[in-house]
Amino acid sequence: MSCPICSKDSDKKYRPFCSKNCADIDLGRWFNGTYTAPSEEEDDLSALRDELEKTNRKPH
Template identity: 60%
Template sequence: MACPICSEDSNAKYRPFCSKRCADIDLGRWLNGGYAIPSDNPEDAEDVAEAMDAELRAQNAQQQKPH
């Protein structure tokens, strides 16, 4: 089986990747949204924006509380 990142032979220890480096590259792509599925639905973008705004408000409120 070929590594999905560099096409080298995969290594059983890092399957389906050939090395920790390629596994880390793949993980970085997931974490940065590189594998996100695009949507034409504007409601999806609105839902994400609302959730992010709510999270920021909660974080700001938490920071402003006296200790």
């Protein structure tokens, strides 16, 4: 199996990656939103925005 980031042979310790560096690159891609899954609901984004606004409101 090859590393999905750099295509080198994977290392058993970091499988499916070849190194901690490639594993960290993959994790960073998840965190910054590079990897996404399509939604079947059109209202998902507006519902998420509404929820975020509720949690970010500060009492007066």
